[in-house]
Amino acid sequence: xxxxxxxxxxxxxxxxxxxxxxxxxxxxxxxxxxxxxxxxxxxxxxxxxxxxxxxxxxxxxxxxxxxxxxxxxxxxxxxxxxxxxxxxxxxxxxxxxxxxxxxxxxxxxxxxx
Amino acid sequence: xxxxxxxxxxxxxxxxxxxxxxxxxxxxxxxxxxxxxxxxxxxxxxxxxxxxxxxxxxxxxxxxxxxxxxxxxxxxxxxxxxxxxxxxxxxxxxxxxxxxxxxxxxxxxxxx
Numbered sequence: 389x390x391x392x393x394x395x396x397x398x399x400x401x402x403x404x405x406x407x408x409x410x411x412x413x414x415x416x417x418x419x420x421x422x423x424x425x426x427x428x429x430x431x432x433x434x435x436x437x438x439x440x441x442x443x444x445x446x447x448x449x450x451x452x453x454x455x456x457x458x459x460x461x462x463x464x465x466x467x468x469x470x471x472x473x474x475x476x477x478x479x480x481x482x483x484x485x486x487x488x489x490x491x492x493x494x495x496x497x498x499x500x501x
Numbered sequence: 502x503x504x505x506x507x508x509x510x511x512x513x514x515x516x517x518x519x520x521x522x523x524x525x526x527x528x529x530x531x532x533x534x535x536x537x538x539x540x541x542x543x544x545x546x547x548x549x550x551x552x553x554x555x556x557x558x559x560x561x562x563x564x565x566x567x568x569x570x571x572x573x574x575x576x577x578x579x580x581x582x583x584x585x586x587x588x589x590x591x592x593x594x595x596x597x598x599x600x601x602x603x604x605x606x607x608x609x610x611x612x613x
Contacts, residue, residue, distance in 0.1 A: 491543030
């Protein structure tokens with residue numbers, strides 16, 4: 389079955405620390421890849437997306453993600469986190485030519501000043 | 502430019518009842534998808550509507566049904582509610598399939 393794994397369920401960092409959140413998916417075909425963020429009390433917002441081309445994609449607020457096809461991974465990174473990055477982060481996969489997004493279980497990030 | 506809107510915000514129902522949730526897509530979007538997000542989980546795809554027809558369906562029983570209107574707004578209906586249907590129901594709109602989906606704030610359904 390198609391699935392998305394986010395191995396880090398809860399991450400706690402201090403401001404200015406670097407962040408990397410893992411995302412792996414199980415699907416052998418072409419995929420579109422997304423990271424969504426949900427800030428406290430807000431709805432899901434698109435952070436960044438990968439459809440094709442350069443496997444290193446940049447999103448909003450200094451986030452970036454790298455698609456490694458051989459590892460079926462799409463890890464999210466940020467060099468220096470801020471308190472305002474405290475949120476829940478979801479990786480999602482859209483198998484090509486389907487209409488659905490398959491989400492991981494999410495990673496809760498807490499950043500302390 | 503209004504984003505995706507959903508109503509109501511919260512809803513409490515009793516087991517066995519029926520519920521209807523509503524969604525208005527982002528301006529310019531013609532495709533609406535519905536997701537169920539249980540506590541501590543990621544959203545699970547229920548189905549997607551395009552041109553007033555269900556285009557694809559996730560692993561949900563027939564108790565879950567939907568509709569899309571000519572103005573692209575959509576409804577999600579759940580019949581014979583179970584306790585396990587308690588969740589946040591998210592609507593997302595997009596410009597056709599394969600494009601990024603924009604999510605609404607969700608409707609929190611509690612079944613008692």
